Every structure is written in structure tokens, then in C-alpha cells.
Amino acid sequence: MIEKFLIxxxxxxxxxxxxxxxxxxxxxxxxxxxxxxxVIPKKDTVKVFQEIENLKERDKVIVSFEYGPSTMxxxxxxxxxxxxxxxxxxxxxxxxxxxxxxNFMSTDxxxxxxxxxxxxYDEDYVNLGFKPGGEAVIKGIxxxxxxxxxxxxxxxxxxxxxxxxxIKNIENFDYVIxxxxxxxxxxxxxxxxxxxxxxxxxxxxxxxxxxxxxxxxENNQIRGILAGxxxxxxxxxLVYSKYNQYNFKGEATGMMSAQSIAHLxxxxxxxxxxxxxxLNRKRGTK
Amino acid sequence: MISPFELFTAWLIVFLTLxxxxxxxxxxxxxxxxxxLYVGVSAGYVVVTSFWQQVQPNMxxxxxxxxxxxxxxxxxxxxxxxIYEILNFLTTFxxxxxxxxxxxxxxxxxxxxSFIYLIPFVLGIFMLMRLIPNLSWLARWPIxxxxxxxxxxxxxxxxxxxxxxxxxSAVIDFSQSSFDIFNSILVLIGTLTGLIYFFFSTEHKGSxxxxxxxxxxxxxxxxxxxxxxxxxxxxxxxxxxxxxLNKYSSSEYFYSTPILMFIIVIILFIWSLRKTKEIENx
Numbered sequence: 001m002i003e004k005f006l007i008x009x010x011x012x013x014x015x016x017x018x019x020x021x022x023x024x025x026x027x028x029x030x031x032x033x034x035x036x037x038x039v040i041p042k043k044d045t046v047k048v049f050q051e052i053e054n055l056k057e058r059d060k061v062i063v064s065f066e067y068g069p070s071t072m073x074x075x076x077x078x079x080x081x082x083x084x085x086x087x088x089x090x091x092x093x094x095x096x097x098x099x100x101x102x103n104f105m106s107t108d109x110x111x112x113x114x115x116x117x118x119x120x121y122d123e124d125y126v127n128l129g130f131k132p133g134g135e136a137v138i139k140g141i142x143x144x145x146x147x148x149x150x151x152x153x154x155x156x157x158x159x160x161x162x163x164x165x166x167i168k169n170i171e172n173f174d175y176v177i178x179x180x181x182x183x184x185x186x187x188x189x190x191x192x193x194x195x196x197x198x199x200x201x202x203x204x205x206x207x208x209x210x211x212x213x214x215x216x217x218e219n220n221q222i223r224g225i226l227a228g229x230x231x232x233x234x235x236x237x238l239v240y241s242k243y244n245q246y247n248f249k250g251e252a253t254g255m256m257s258a259q260s261i262a263h264l265x266x267x268x269x270x271x272x273x274x275x276x277x278x279l280n281r282k283r284g285t286k
Numbered sequence: 287m288i289s290p291f292e293l294f295t296a297w298l299i300v301f302l303t304l305x306x307x308x309x310x311x312x313x314x315x316x317x318x319x320x321x322x323l324y325v326g327v328s329a330g331y332v333v334v335t336s337f338w339q340q341v342q343p344n345m346x347x348x349x350x351x352x353x354x355x356x357x358x359x360x361x362x363x364x365x366x367x368x369i370y371e372i373l374n375f376l377t378t379f380x381x382x383x384x385x386x387x388x389x390x391x392x393x394x395x396x397x398x399x400s401f402i403y404l405i406p407f408v409l410g411i412f413m414l415m416r417l418i419p420n421l422s423w424l425a426r427w428p429i430x431x432x433x434x435x436x437x438x439x440x441x442x443x444x445x446x447x448x449x450x451x452x453x454x455s456a457v458i459d460f461s462q463s464s465f466d467i468f469n470s471i472l473v474l475i476g477t478l479t480g481l482i483y484f485f486f487s488t489e490h491k492g493s494x495x496x497x498x499x500x501x502x503x504x505x506x507x508x509x510x511x512x513x514x515x516x517x518x519x520x521x522x523x524x525x526x527x528x529x530x531l532n533k534y535s536s537s538e539y540f541y542s543t544p545i546l547m548f549i550i551v552i553i554l555f556i557w558s559l560r561k562t563k564e565i566e567n568x
Contacts, residue, residue, distance in 0.1 A: 018310045025521070025528055073526025074519060100335040131344075132336040135439060150343050150395030157394060191443030195451065207519035211512045218473070219455040221447060228515065229522040255525045262521045 003279055010276025017269060024265045028257040035257040041234040044217060047224030048202050049238040051175070052082070057090045059174040060167070062141075064189065065109070067181035068101025071206050075179050076105065077232040077252035078204035081239050082177060083113040087124065088243045092163060094173070095127035095153075098137060098184045103130045103153060105179075117246070121154075126163045129153030134184035135192050142170045142193040170194075176201045186213055190221050204231060229259055288538060296534045300542045303527050304550050314554060342387060345407060348400040352392035366399070367392070476504040 028035045041049075055061065063082065067075040086093050095106045106127050119125060128149050131137045140148035145167060149158050158164050166172060170193050178201070180186040186203040194201035200223055205213055207228030216222040226235050229252050236250030288296075305320035350370045353359070374388035375381055409428040416425040456477050458470040482494060483501030490498045535543035 015311065021521075021524075022528070025525055026532075029525065029528055029532060070523065071519075073529070074522045100332050103335070130335060130339055132332075132340045135436075135443070139439065148344065150347060188443070191447045192439075195443075195447045207515040207522065208512075210515045211508060215452060216447070219451060221451060228518055229525070230518070255522070255529065258525050258528075259518070259521055262524075263518065266517055266521075 006272065006276055007279055009272055010280065021262060021265060024261045025258045028261050029255070032254060032257065035261060037257050037260050039233045039237050039253055039256055041238055044225045044227065045231055045234040045238065048226055049235060051200065051202055051223050052085050055089060055091055055175060058092060060092045060094060060172065061086055062094050062096060062170070062173050062176045064176070064178045065095065065097045065102035065106040066099050066185040067105060067179055068099055069104070071181035072105065073255070074206050074229050074232065075181055075204060076109065077236060077250065078226050079105065079109040079179050080113060080251065081232065081236045082179070082204065083109055084117070084243070084246070084248055085239045087113060087117045087119050088246070093125040094163070095125065096141065097130035098134060100130050107153070122162050126161055127153045135188045138184065138188050138192040142197055144169050170197050170199055173199060175199070178203045180205045180209065182209065186222065190216050195221055229255060293539060296539045297542045297546070300531060300534050300546050303531060304546055308550060308554060311554060312558070314557060316550060316554070343393065343395050345403055346387070347393035347395045348403045349407065350388070350392045351396040351399060352394045356391065475500070480504050
């Protein structure tokens with residue numbers, strides 16, 4: 001009886017599975033008070049937070065936007081939280097983009113955070129925008145930024161920007177942060193800029209990239225990692241609990257319950273799928 | 287109060303999201319339209335951004351920079367900037383359109399002319415020759431340059447960051463805590479057995495076979511972790527879309543999500559019935 005039921009469960013129409021997954025995501029999002037799960041920061045997230053905490057006022061930091069709208073739910077909350085953290089410490093931020101869509105993302109993130117924290121363009125941050133070329137652009141930033149960038153994203157000439165006066169190449173920066181959803185991204189920053197020039201570097205990346213990036217993190221070539229949406233939620237909690245005077249609200253934290261419930265459902269499906277597979281195989285061999 | 291443009295954008299976002307989601311039911315015209323639109327818009331956006339962010343300021347800007355003492359320069363430079371004016375004449379459709387690619391007096395950003403940039407300029411034109419079958423062979427030169435340059439550029443990066451530094455870190459530091467030493471030993475075993483699995487010069491039998499089997503287990507753990515992270519990433523994206531659909535379902539946006547969802551479901555239902563009938567007739 002149970003065996004028959006399990007076998008029937010295994011041949012469930014995929015569209016029913018889609019509906020169940022959709023519901024497991026929708027219900028926690030629509031009724032956030034129904035499911036509340038704790039977000040506990042992991043070692044690598046704490047390291048990223050600590051690294052930025054160790055930076056001094058008016059230090060210069062590169063924030064590179066290597067993601068687009070398709071990966072926005074994972075990376076954009078990180079971008080917002082990182083910018084809030086950096087601006088809370090009065091750190092100078094230099095925005096770059098290695099992906100064309102990165103221009104939209106950086107513009108959106110800078111305008112949101114700068115307006116809420118009263119930060120001004122060319123006094124607290126600049127946004128140099130996208131240049132095509134991937135690793136060649138990183139190489140250019142590492143050797144001489146002006147060979148790549150003559151104007152910023154707004155069309156201002158680099159030589160006229162106050163924050164760019166003392167900047168020649170990556171060696172004039174104190175830290176590099178990459179918000180990456182693929183190639184070119186964190187890996188290329190390590191290979192062409194931060195490893196050769198020995199500049200401290202950290203990353204926030206999509207979940208799918210984590211297993212490729214972890215070897216660099218274990219080696220301290222990348223100092224900590226914000227891994228996907230959970231990484232963003234953990235980092236938000238760390239930043240917003242320390243700098244609570246601004247009353248920031250974490251976007252990723254609100255989505256974590258939906259993520260956890262959906263994962264639970266997928267695990268249940270995988271377990272049932274395997275049981276059905278073994279039962280079918282057993283029947284076939286009989 | 288939401289502006290009409292914002293409202294239109296919201297409805298478009300919802301419509302395209304639902305079009306893509308409709309693939310979960312079946313491959314259908316809504317999905318195909320949204321997919322083609324995405325490919326076209328992405329390609330167009332990349333071309334335009336690349337031109338205005340790289341080709342115009344960094345290549346044309348180096349060949350024809352805006353110089354202060356342009357009137358004092360010799361005949362050669364005057365001819366050079368005359369070519370610039372011809373290019374401007376052509377790109378503005380014989381002076382009909384406003385000048386944009388070639389602004390008056392040169393492109394701002396650089397202080398001197400770099401004729402070396404004629405090489406990428408010519409190679410770029412050669413690349414476009416792929417569109418003309420008789421001259422498509424010219425595209426091999428820029429491709430050869432790109433391949434050579436990329437190989438050379440990547441060689442050092444990979445060698446340093448992915449091989450040398452990774453090998454260094456495989457060394458076990460016995461001054462660490464016992465847990466870290468255990469972790470380092472595990473990494474070393476994983477690295478060595480993983481490499482043995484990819485060593486094909488000897489048959490995987492006996493001790494080599496045993497070690498390569500351990501290597502497979504390490505690889506499987508890696509693939510499992512990758513799969514888990516991939517699922518996590520995809521669910522995050524789904525959450526992002528659903529959050530947006532929920533946002534636009536409010537009265538502020540004139541209930542765009544439920545209205546469009548209803549319309550799409552009805553049309554898909556009719557489409558599916560017609561498709562079934564067509565199959566039956568065949």
C-alpha cells in the first residue's frame with residue numbers, strides 16, 4: 001500500500017511540483033509572521049564584516065558591480081548593505097562595473113544609499129561605470145585607470161573629479177570589494193589585480209559561484225565571502241545591528257524564511273524521488 | 287502618486303515575468319515572445335553601451351582628441367582632422383542629424399593623438415568584414431590577435447592565483463589548531479586523489495584505482511555542493527520575482543499582477559485547446 005503510494009508520488013506531474021514550490025515561496029513572503037527563522041552569521045560573513053570594520057575613515061574602496069537584474073535578489077541587498085556600512089564609516093567609495101547591466105545596479109544602489117545617508121557625488125563617492133573588456137579592464141585598473149577611463153558614468157571628465165585626483169591605479173586603494181554574479185568577476189579581480197598587487201579583497205557572490213570561489217577564500221586570497229542570499233541576510237544583520245541609529249531595513253532578511261521553506265520542500269522531494277527510484281529498481285529486478 | 291510611465295513599466299515587468307513563468311506550463315507563444323525580446327534587447331544594449339563606453343571615448347577619442355592648439359598644428363594634422371569631419375558628415379547622415387559620435391573639435395578626454403590606436407581601429411573594421419563573404423577571411427587577423435592576447439593575459443593570472451598559490455596552501459601548517467590541521471590534511475588528500483583520478487597514463491587498478499576512487503568521492507561532494515548552491519541561487523531568483531509580482535499586485539498599480547495573470551491563463555487555456563485539436567486533426 002505505502003509502496004504503491006510512494007511509486008505514485010514519484011510519477012507526480014512536474015507542474016504540481018512547481019505549484020508546491022511556488023506556494024512554499026509565496027506563503028512565507030505574503031505572511032512573514034507565520035514563519036520566522038533565525039539568521040545566524042557564518043564565519044566567512046563575519047570576516048567580511050570585520051574586514052570592513054577595520055577600514056579607517058576616508059580610506060578608498062573599490063566596489064565593483066558585476067551583476068545584472070537576473071541576479072538582483074541575491075546580490076543587490078549585499079550592495080545596499082555594503083554601501084551603508086562603508087558610508088557609515090565615512091569611507092570613500094569608487095564604483096566600477098565589469099558587466100553592462102552593472103551600470104543600472106550601481107546607479108540604483110548609490111542613489112538609494114547616498115540619498116538616505118546624505119552622501120554627495122565626488123565628495124563621498126564616484127561611479128566610473130562600465131567598460132567592456134573583462135579582465136583587460138581589471139588589468140587597466142591595476143596598471144593605470146586613465147588608460148581605461150576618461151569619463152565617469154555621468155560623463156564628467158576623470159581629471160576634473162576631486163576624488164580621482166590622487167588616483168593612478170589600484171595601488172592607491174585600500175580595499176577592493178566585488179559584487180559578482182559570474183565572469184568577469186571575483187575570480188578575475190584575484191587573478192589580475194588583487195593577487196599581483198597584494199591589495200586586500202573580499203566578495204559577495206551568487207550561490208552558484210560559491211564552490212568556485214571558496215578555494216580563494218580558504219587561501220585568504222579573498223578575505224571572507226557573502227554567499228548568496230543567506231550571506232546577504234547575515235551581513236545585513238551584522239551591519240544593521242551595529243549601525244542601528246540609521247534604522248536600516250534588511251531586504252534579504254525578509255526573504256530568508258521563503259528560501260528555507262523552499263529548500264525544505266526540495267529536500268523532501270529529493271528524498272521521495274530517491275525512495276521511488278529504489279522501489280522502482282527493486283520491482284524491475286524482481 | 288505613481289506616474290503613467292512608472293505604471294506602464296510596472297505592467298510591462300509583470301507581463302514579461304508572467305510570460306517567462308508560463309514556460310512552466312508548456313513552451314508557448316508568450317514565452318517565445320518574451321525570450322526573443324530579451325535576447326534582442328540584451329544584444330542591442332551591449333552593443334550600444336560598448337560603443338559609447340569604450341569605442342567612442344577610448345579608441346576614437348585617442349585618434350581624434352580635443353586639442354587646444356589645433357589651429358597651430360601642421361598640415362598633416364589638419365588633414366587628419368578633416369577626415370574626422372568627413373566621418374562626422376557621414377555619421378550624421380550628411381549633416382542632417384546632430385553631431386554626437388564626433389563632437390566639434392575632437393573628443394574630450396585625452397591630450398595627444400595616439401596613432402598606435404589605428405591598429406585596433408583597422409582590426410575592428412576587419413572583424414566586421416565577416417559580414418561580407420568575399421572579405422570574411424580578413425576577420426581571422428583580429429580573431430588571432432584576441433586569442434593570442436587572451437591566452438597570454440590569462441596565462442600569468444591562472445599560473446599565479448590558481449596554481450602556484452593553491453599549491454602553496456596545500457602545505458600543512460602544524461602550528462595551527464588540531465581542527466585546522468585535520469582540515470588541511472583533508473584538503474591535501476582531496477587534492478592528490480582528485481589529481482590521480484584525472485591521471486590517465488596508467489590504468490586505474492590496484493592502489494591507483496583505490497586512490498582515484500577516493501578522488502571520485504571528493505569530486506562527488508564538490509558536485510553535490512555545487513548543485514545545492516545552484517538550487518539556492520535559483521530559489522533566490524524566484525523569491526525576487528515573486529516579491530516584485532506581489533508589489534505590483536496592489537491597488538496603487540491597478541492590480542497589474544492578478545489582471546495580467548488572469549488574461550494570460552485564459553489565452554493559454556484557449557491556445558492549449560486549439561493545439562490539442564490541431565494534434566488530433568494531424
